[in-house]
Amino acid sequence: MANETVRTRFAPSPTGYMHIGNLRTALFTYLIAKKSDGKFILRIEDTDQERYVEGAVDVIYNTLKACGLNWDEGPDVGGPVGPYIQSERMGMFKEYAEKLVESGHAYYCFCDKERLEEVRKIQVASRISPMYDRHCRNLSKEEIDEKLKAGIPYVIRQKVPTEGTTTFHDEIYGDITVENSTLDDQILIKTDGMPTYNFANVVDDHLMGITHVVRGNEYLASSPKYNLLYEAFGWTPPKYIHVEHIMKNATEKLSKRNGDASFNDLIEKGFMTEAVVNYIALLGWAPKGENEIFTIEELINEFSIDGLSKSPAIFDPVKLKAINGAYIRKLDKADFMEKALPYIKQTVKREDIDFALLSEVLQPRTEIFTDIPEQVDFIDALPEYDIAMYCHKKMKTNEETSLIALKEALPVLENISEWTVDNIHEALFGLVEKLGVKNGYILWPVRTAVSGKQFTPGGAVEMCYILGKEDTISRIKKGIEKLS
Numbered sequence: 001m002a003n004e005t006v007r008t009r010f011a012p013s014p015t016g017y018m019h020i021g022n023l024r025t026a027l028f029t030y031l032i033a034k035k036s037d038g039k040f041i042l043r044i045e046d047t048d049q050e051r052y053v054e055g056a057v058d059v060i061y062n063t064l065k066a067c068g069l070n071w072d073e074g075p076d077v078g079g080p081v082g083p084y085i086q087s088e089r090m091g092m093f094k095e096y097a098e099k100l101v102e103s104g105h106a107y108y109c110f111c112d113k114e115r116l117e118e119v120r121k122i123q124v125a126s127r128i129s130p131m132y133d134r135h136c137r138n139l140s141k142e143e144i145d146e147k148l149k150a151g152i153p154y155v156i157r158q159k160v161p162t163e164g165t166t167t168f169h170d171e172i173y174g175d176i177t178v179e180n181s182t183l184d185d186q187i188l189i190k191t192d193g194m195p196t197y198n199f200a201n202v203v204d205d206h207l208m209g210i211t212h213v214v215r216g217n218e219y220l221a222s223s224p225k226y227n228l229l230y231e232a233f234g235w236t237p238p239k240y241i242h243v244e245h246i247m248k249n250a251t252e253k254l255s256k257r258n259g260d261a262s263f264n265d266l267i268e269k270g271f272m273t274e275a276v277v278n279y280i281a282l283l284g285w286a287p288k289g290e291n292e293i294f295t296i297e298e299l300i301n302e303f304s305i306d307g308l309s310k311s312p313a314i315f316d317p318v319k320l321k322a323i324n325g326a327y328i329r330k331l332d333k334a335d336f337m338e339k340a341l342p343y344i345k346q347t348v349k350r351e352d353i354d355f356a357l358l359s360e361v362l363q364p365r366t367e368i369f370t371d372i373p374e375q376v377d378f379i380d381a382l383p384e385y386d387i388a389m390y391c392h393k394k395m396k397t398n399e400e401t402s403l404i405a406l407k408e409a410l411p412v413l414e415n416i417s418e419w420t421v422d423n424i425h426e427a428l429f430g431l432v433e434k435l436g437v438k439n440g441y442i443l444w445p446v447r448t449a450v451s452g453k454q455f456t457p458g459g460a461v462e463m464c465y466i467l468g469k470e471d472t473i474s475r476i477k478k479g480i481e482k483l484s
Contacts, residue, residue, distance in 0.1 A: 006038025008212045009205065010064075010071075011086075013045045014056035017262040018063040020254055020315065021216065021246050024280045028243065029214045030069045031281075031303040041208060042074030045086045045201075047194060063263050067277045068296040081208045086200060093195035096203050096233075097156045097188045105232035106188060108154045109136040110147050131184040132157065156189040158199075158225060166224040170240045171305050173217075178224045186225055198222055202229045210238050217242040241305060246283050247312045254315055266320075270343070270369030275324035283313035293326050325367035336363045343372035348379045353466050357421070361458030378451045379467065382475050385452035387482050395440030402445035403483040408435065409446050410476050419469040425461045449479030 010026040012018075033040040042064070044057060057075075064071065073079025083089055100106035109132070120130045137159065139147075147154070160183045167177040188199040195203070205213060220242050230237040246254045261269070266276050274295070281299050282292060285307050294302060328336065337359040344358065358376065366372060377383070390402035397405070412427045432442050447460040450472055456463055464472045 004211060005209075006033055006036040006211050007041060007209050008033040008038065008214065009041040009043050009208065009210050010069075011043040011045050011201070011204075012060050013048060013051065014053060014060060015048070015051040016053050016056055016059075017264055018059055019262055020266075020280060020283075023063065023067065023263050023277075024246065024283055025214055025216070025243070026064060026069055027067070027277065027280055027299075028241070028285070028303075028308075029212075031299055032212050032214065032241070032305065033072075034300045035303055038211075039072040040069070041079070041084070041210070042071035043084050043086065043204065043208070044075055045197070047086050047090075047197070047200065059264070066267075066273050067263075086204065089200075089204065090194065093200055093203060094156075094189050094193055097195070097199065100158070100188070100229075100232055101156060103232065105159050105228075106156050107137055107159050107185075108139070108144055108148070109157045109185075109187075110139075110152050110154045111135055112153070129182075134162075134185055137185065153191045155187045155191055157185040158188055158229065160185050160225065160228060166228060168223050168227045168237070168240065170220070170223070170242050172241060172243070172308050172310060173220070176220065176223070180224075183225055183228075198225065199229070202226055205238060206230070206233070206235045212241060213238045214241045214243060217244055241308065243284055243308060244310060244312045247314050249314065270371070271320065271324050272327045275320070275327040278327070279320045279323045282319075283315065284309050284311075293323065321367045328366050328369075329364060331363070333360060333363070339369060340366070340372055343369045344376055346373040347377040350380055352468065353379065357462060358457065358466050361462050365455075365457050375455070375457050378453050378456070382450075382478065383452040385448075389448050389452075389454060390445055390483065392440070392444050395444040396438065397441060397444050399483055401441065402448070403480065405442050405445040406449055406476055406480050406483065409442060410473070410480070413464065413469070413476065414473060416469065419465065421461060421465045424464050428461060445479070446476065450475045 008029045010029045012022055012026075030040045032038070042060075044060070046052060046057075061076070071077065073081070073084065075082075075084040078084075097106055101108065111132075115135075116132070119133050119135075123130045123133075136157075161180040164180050165177050166180055166183070167175055169175050186198060187196050189195055223240060223242070227237050248254050263276060267273060277296060278292075278294055278299075281294065281303070285303065286309065287294070287302050287307065288304075331339070333356075337356065340359050340362060341355065344355065344362075348358075358379075362372060362375065365375070387399055391398045408431060409428065412431050413424070416423050416427055428442055428446065429439070432439055435442070443460040447456060447463055450460070450463050450467055452475075458466070467475070
């Protein structure tokens, strides 16, 4: 396999939105392929019609495209080993299962649901791990033919060895050996002739030439049975990469069922696609250097399987916000303004303000776009605020000094004929110099009076300019009133 082209696949089921865990699997799968100049294949596994969700295939397409994970082969782009939708590949699976029956690696099972349920109950009562009791495993050819002729419904089960061990290799965990006696004779073909997920996966992966399979480590337990199927067919198994879970905290996994965020949820919350992809890459993978900010092209260069962890990754919203903030700060001013404006206008209905300047002062103080409406909600109307906000230890201000500062600042601001950032700056800093005080002595009370907020996107000068002269003067007078 040394010179073989690396071929990986992402094979999601269209059962709803793109969960973070699904997206990470897709990302790692993509990176492994592209790192080796290989092929990334998209296969839609839609045979579970009971869980099929209308529109979910489009969600898969749109999410992968948005994240830059473009596939080389797939349902919409075609390829040499299609079709790439599992429901369109149904005809062959039973034939492959029949071949296993012929070679002695599978068998017909005629047990009905009632019998299987009774066996399960007895096993549970006896504290035995529930598994098929192999009742039909050694039926004679005559018995089988008779039942088939009578039209008795059947499944085809894998004939797993009952003795010895099976060893398989995982690129993260190394060699793993299991006792064959602990493995169930899993169903390969159901009574309706449809393949089970586990069987279809093996056949499809082989026929599509898949060399590397990335999946959650919950499939570690199934891997010996997969390997036995490859062995039975005389096929070479792929390289397995079983990744650890993404956890909400030390005890809870991220889960759709628990309502944890999907990719689309994060985008709707104001996160940038590039930042989400970057952060997801770090969930269970450690880059070699100190840098943690990567474009998709940089991830391809940096990624390696040996950087993947055996430990669960904790989804940290704080770190995601920090990474998103780094991406926001990297945007040029025009791009940021374009993205920020819809959020600004959620709370700012005025049109007489300098949106370009507002956007400029917002950019270094924004970690996610949904932070913006709350940052600028004072612009249309001064909120009610507590005069305790005028007290600031670092600025050495209190209510008394703030009242003095506002009274000094008011006429200085009123006397500005042309309301520009430079003129406001000159007026306020000239006052600071005249009074022989620290900058904060004047600027903190002014900023507090015009915004009514503890934190603002810019300083006193920018806030005064953005609000306009009339509004600034009015708010400072209200501040004087409150403090008097």
